[in-house]
Amino acid sequence: MTDTGQLFAGVEMGGTKCVCLLATGPDDIRDTVRIPTTTPAETLAAIEAVLSRWQGAHGFQAIGVASFGPLELDPASPLYGTLVNTPKPGWTGANLLAGLTRFGVPVGLDTDVNGAALAEGRWGGARGLDSFTYVTVGTGIGVGSIVRGLAVRGLGHSEAGHLRIPRLPGRSWPGACPFHGDCAEGLASGPAIQAQAGVPAVELPPGDPIWEEVVQALAALLHNLVLTTAPQRILIGGGVVAGQPFLLPRVRHALVESLHGYGVAPAIAADIDSFVVAPALGTSAGPLGAVALAQAAGSRATQPI
Amino acid sequence: MTDTGQLFAGVEMGGTKCVCLLATGPDDIRDTVRIPTTTPAETLAAIEAVLSRWQGAHGFQAIGVASFGPLELDPASPLYGTLVNTPKPGWTGANLLAGLTRFGVPVGLDTDVNGAALAEGRWGGARGLDSFTYVTVGTGIGVGSIVRGLAVRGLGHSEAGHLRIPRLPGRSWPGACPFHGDCAEGLASGPAIQAQAGVPAVELPPGDPIWEEVVQALAALLHNLVLTTAPQRILIGGGVVAGQPFLLPRVRHALVESLHGYGVAPAIAADIDSFVVAPALGTSAGPLGAVALAQAAGSRATQPI
Numbered sequence: 285m286t287d288t289g290q291l292f293a294g295v296e297m298g299g300t301k302c303v304c305l306l307a308t309g310p311d312d313i314r315d316t317v318r319i320p321t322t323t324p325a326e327t328l329a330a331i332e333a334v335l336s337r338w339q340g341a342h343g344f345q346a347i348g349v350a351s352f353g354p355l356e357l358d359p360a361s362p363l364y365g366t367l368v369n370t371p372k373p374g375w376t377g378a379n380l381l382a383g384l385t386r387f388g389v390p391v392g393l394d395t396d397v398n399g400a401a402l403a404e405g406r407w408g409g410a411r412g413l414d415s416f417t418y419v420t421v422g423t424g425i426g427v428g429s430i431v432r433g434l435a436v437r438g439l440g441h442s443e444a445g446h447l448r449i450p451r452l453p454g455r456s457w458p459g460a461c462p463f464h465g466d467c468a469e470g471l472a473s474g475p476a477i478q479a480q481a482g483v484p485a486v487e488l489p490p491g492d493p494i495w496e497e498v499v500q501a502l503a504a505l506l507h508n509l510v511l512t513t514a515p516q517r518i519l520i521g522g523g524v525v526a527g528q529p530f531l532l533p534r535v536r537h538a539l540v541e542s543l544h545g546y547g548v549a550p551a552i553a554a555d556i557d558s559f560v561v562a563p564a565l566g567t568s569a570g571p572l573g574a575v576a577l578a579q580a581a582g583s584r585a586t587q588p589i
Numbered sequence: 590m591t592d593t594g595q596l597f598a599g600v601e602m603g604g605t606k607c608v609c610l611l612a613t614g615p616d617d618i619r620d621t622v623r624i625p626t627t628t629p630a631e632t633l634a635a636i637e638a639v640l641s642r643w644q645g646a647h648g649f650q651a652i653g654v655a656s657f658g659p660l661e662l663d664p665a666s667p668l669y670g671t672l673v674n675t676p677k678p679g680w681t682g683a684n685l686l687a688g689l690t691r692f693g694v695p696v697g698l699d700t701d702v703n704g705a706a707l708a709e710g711r712w713g714g715a716r717g718l719d720s721f722t723y724v725t726v727g728t729g730i731g732v733g734s735i736v737r738g739l740a741v742r743g744l745g746h747s748e749a750g751h752l753r754i755p756r757l758p759g760r761s762w763p764g765a766c767p768f769h770g771d772c773a774e775g776l777a778s779g780p781a782i783q784a785q786a787g788v789p790a791v792e793l794p795p796g797d798p799i800w801e802e803v804v805q806a807l808a809a810l811l812h813n814l815v816l817t818t819a820p821q822r823i824l825i826g827g828g829v830v831a832g833q834p835f836l837l838p839r840v841r842h843a844l845v846e847s848l849h850g851y852g853v854a855p856a857i858a859a860d861i862d863s864f865v866v867a868p869a870l871g872t873s874a875g876p877l878g879a880v881a882l883a884q885a886a887g888s889r890a891t892q893p894i
Contacts (some may be wrong), residue, residue: 353852354851354852354853368852368853369850369851369852369854369855413743414743415741415742415743415744416743427817429817429818431736431737431739431741431742431743431818432736432739432741432742432743434736434737434739436720436736436737436817436818436819437720437736437737437819438718438719438720438721438736438737438818438819438820438821439720439815439819439820439821439853439856439857440819440852440853441819442816442817442818442819443816443851443852444813444816444817446816446851446852447812447813447816447817448754448755448809448812448813448847449753449754449755450753450754450755450756450771451755463848463849463850463851464847464849464851466755504753507752507753508749508752508753508813508817509817510744510745511747511748511749511751511752512732512734512741512747512749512752512813512814512817512818513734513736513741513743513747513817513818514741514742514743514744514745514746514747515743515744516743516744542753542769543768544768544769545674545768546659546674546748546751546768546769547658547659547673547674547745547748547751548659548673548744548745549674550674551744552744
């Protein structure tokens, strides 16, 4: 059930704004509404008002919500659909789905990055693949992992931005992650780079030694993703990577060095430029991810198990 | 299709020996044959002779092969069923399945640790779970990951023993992994401990500082597994863990410290003794994994997709 002219409502919930799309797919977006993320009560009410208007005027088959996290994604949990222990003030415990049942359509929910990964698999840079990973390096580091066609989910979901990784010899800056200090996000996110450099990442010259540590952190993150979730391709974007064109080639090189010939490493090295790539959907991957989740929820509801 | 009295042939291929089981399940093992792992030609011929004898005398529904790796597991690859780039001398390129087609039954193949994980899910310590991880710390570190009911597979398979992890401050022993030096396996496998300590792990007193580094390495490995594959439980065994009863409690404590309250960490901390556990099937997990792979292959062959 893809792009057959049926409408889906996608809601991407971000830390600063939410994007609502009414669409059949990336080439047929009927409406886009942006809502600032303030308090849960205010923000969720504004989203529901948009959905009500769309339902009255056009109708839709299903709703997809792609949200920042951490999220409770276990449908068997009484907390299903709530934000769990999130660093974003005021949002821990907020239930993203409670107000959506009244629309009477299937509702899909996943993390923003799992949604973006599914969108890249459906319409973008991971078409035709079963196992792949989407990484975004911006205000944080988000990782969405698809394994054999399904988003990784179990006790929670991927939070691989917070992987423990080695430091470059001699580096001792403690890192910016409030939970883990010098995890990948604590060294290579935009705010981490700015905290260490004293200037925004975009103002830091390519030759600055801080970039060596960022490259090392991202390569170690990718090394660990290759060996845990066996992606056939890694899509990596976000403001830090997209804003510094020198970064992606250096991360590719450092990943090949780090894997050092083990297992699938020769296959990766032989084709590194198409193994680590920029996302094809760009900044649309997030909201289109919500549409992909809506489509998946609609499919599940209309197909026999 | 479990334990309905149908016989399955399981072959666990290990670095030093292969174990062949004819069984319906763990409580009904009809025959066990051990074969030393020498050259591919000799070892595979001996395994096929056992299977021929069993097929003539009893018959079996399917064959499962659980092997050391790295393995090519993509059925679309011309190299499907071969060992890829393995450190074990003489075995790179060996085809484990070519001689099995003549038995005319479905053949399942996966890594020894994915097989063991499936066996723990079917009969052992992970019954009832969809997403879980099996870790064995012995001559190497092997990790089998099940995500939403399926073994992780894509470009290759889990090789998470080789994750990049941070060192303890001030430690500079270069590690024993020929590929990565101080990856998890390079610090915490049995041979790595012996290489650093000068004595076998079992002779190293619990208070030796080397154990601090082993605990740190295993906790960082588990931290990274929690945040990449979202296991509902981690089963950890193998000679190093099973032989040192003080190790598992220290790894549990260090994992909780490392996760440091983020995301699912409070849920893990509240129930750490049942989140990180010893495997229930012990040393039988390996050969029973091969039987589980045979059962899965038999099910796929007889059920509609």
